[in-house]
Amino acid sequence: MFHFRDPAHAVQAGLDMVKQAPAIGLPPAHIGIHAGPVIFRDGDVYGRTVNLASRLSSVAQAGEVVVSEDVAQCADGLSYEDMGQVVLIGVMG
Numbered sequence: 001m002f003h004f005r006d007p008a009h010a011v012q013a014g015l016d017m018v019k020q021a022p023a024i025g026l027p028p029a030h031i032g033i034h035a036g037p038v039i040f041r042d043g044d045v046y047g048r049t050v051n052l053a054s055r056l057s058s059v060a061q062a063g064e065v066v067v068s069e070d071v072a073q074c075a076d077g078l079s080y081e082d083m084g085q086v087v088l089i090g091v092m093g
Helices: 007-023 048-059 069-074
Strands: 031-033 039-041 044-046 065-067
Touching: 007 031, 007 065, 007 069, 031 048, 048 065
Parallel strands: 031 065
Antiparallel strands: 039 044
């Protein structure tokens, strides 16, 4: 898990990771990104934002970066493919 202050930087880093993982002998990565407040405690990060990012990661296929609508709206300068509505297990409304 990584924390970024700027969602656009998170997306760019995610794209770099999924591209580079196979090139350096790692299994294909799949990444989920959400933006919002988090709770820092004892060197770890918690909260709804973390949970949503985790659920988005579970939707991503190998080599994909899946971002929430919140991220797509505030991470300017990048283009996104709309996946349509996705059901995230354990996430209400």
